[in-house]
Amino acid sequence: MIFYISIASLVFLFLYYRLLYSRFDKYGVKYHKPLPLVGNFGQVIIQRKFFGDALSDVYYGFPGQRFVGYYEFVSPVILIKDIELMKKIAIQDFESFLDHRVYISDEIDQLFGRTLFILRGNDWKNMRAKLSPAFTSAKMKQMLPFMVEIGKQLTSSLVQKIGQSKTDSLDIDIKDLSNRFANDIGAFCAFGLKVDSISEPDNKFFKMGFKASNFSSWDLLKFFGYYSVPYLMKLFKISFLTTDTKDFFVNLVLNTMKDREIHNTIRPDLMHLLMEARTGRLSDDDEVDKDQKSSFTATEEKNVKKNEQRAWTDYDLIAQALLFIIASYETISTTLSFLFYELAVNPNIQERLKRCVCGHQL
Ligand code: HEM
Structure with a gap:
């Protein structure tokens, strides 16, 4: 009896996966054959392959095609x-392609589920329309002095470390250095926190930022779970962020807001912009920025006017602050690592940059 049940289960599974993985065949879309359950990204899940390389394989696998297919799990x-x-897709028919793929209900993750990255439909449009004026080039320029200050802090920490070394030189893990620099910039530009994670390697902000922004295999698995089997993730209440990460950022943002309200502090940073956006006081009043508006932004604004604006809760504001830390951390540090690499293998460009930064003529 057990034998027959096992054979029947195997046949059922075989037919089920054949059906699941036959969707591209139906429409003539080219794709690499997936493995059952893990699809085309099994090696990424077990961290044997970098996500970008796996995507490159798909991208370059079928020359001459306008689009290709792959399976993330099923x-x-x-x-x-x-x-x-x-x-x-991104402009003309954007209205039909509005949503991100990953959806995490705010019932299971009250914080990450409210970020711009996860919100959908009108919720996303409203949040995006309120936040867009915070990202005009004029407002970004106001944060430049903060970045310069952290740059100077980085330089003096490194000079000090070189001075302390016996060889007058330092071996540096450049990705780690970039992580720390990105972290310190994020802390200062977002919350006005002066963090020096190069001199104090174990500081709390760095540890929590690192934890929130570096996705482990388990985090990747959760991500795939949210869009492959969202009902199971909801059933088991699997939250994306851990409780200590949430608590840390909730306390940080609430305390910063309270402090600013009590002392009436105005500092042109992300916290200030978010607090202004929450009250609807933020506008992109800068002429240069108006000229630079993309057709995407214009479409987005046109659409949002039709929608009801919903008041922000504390969690809405905290969620966006956290998202900016997560979204900027790895992107900035990876870009910097590549920049440092290119400068190292192109000493002539490095020399030009040095002359330029030192104020000499190019
Ligand atoms: C090299 C740098 C960066 C790259 C390549 C990059 C790339 C992207 C991409 C491809 C998306 C769209 C994802 C999707 O729709 O599924 C995105 C969204 C986003 N990024 Fe970045 N990003 C970079 C830096 C940053 C930085 C520095 C910040 C914040 C300070 C940031 C904040 C965001 C936010 C908030 C979203 C969601 C926007 C929305 O859904 O309306 N990104 N980014």
């Missing part, structure tokens, strides 16, 4: 290669 994904098709 979910079919279309990778667009043709620029005109991209414009159609």
